Amino acid sequence: xxxxxxxxxxxxxxxxxxxxxxxxxxxxxxxxxxxxxxxxxxxxxxxxxxxxxxxxxxxxxxxxxxxxxxxxxxxxxxxxxxxxxxxxxx
Numbered sequence: 001x002x003x004x005x006x007x008x009x010x011x012x013x014x015x016x017x018x019x020x021x022x023x024x025x026x027x028x029x030x031x032x033x034x035x036x037x038x039x040x041x042x043x044x045x046x047x048x049x050x051x052x053x054x055x056x057x058x059x060x061x062x063x064x065x066x067x068x069x070x071x072x073x074x075x076x077x078x079x080x081x082x083x084x085x086x087x088x089x090x
Contacts, residue, residue, distance in 0.1 A: 003044055004067055005041060005044075005067070006041065006045065006067060007065070007066045007068065007069055008038060008041065008064055008065050008066075008070070009073065010035065010064065011039040012073065013057050013059070017057075020032075021036055027056055028049070029052070030049065050065055063076065
């Protein structure tokens with residue numbers, strides 16, 4: 001059975017927090033190369049790894065991972081707050 005592609009926001013979240021791949025990897029107990037594979041969407045995380053990343057970033061798993069291409073976080077947050085306009089204010 002072919003696994004489906006999992007999209008993620010790890011690189012964006014990591015950059016926002018000024019965290020290197022190695023720092024993130026050390027914090028959650030994986031090799032830094034695993035973070036690179038995840039960011040390039042070359043590897044789907046285990047459920048345990050998805051939860052570790054969710055806990056690290058203090059975000060729900062669905063805000064980090066999706067089976068559909070990800071919208072910008074600003075749009076996702078606006079939708080969660082009840083807005084329905086998907087334009088991003090510049």
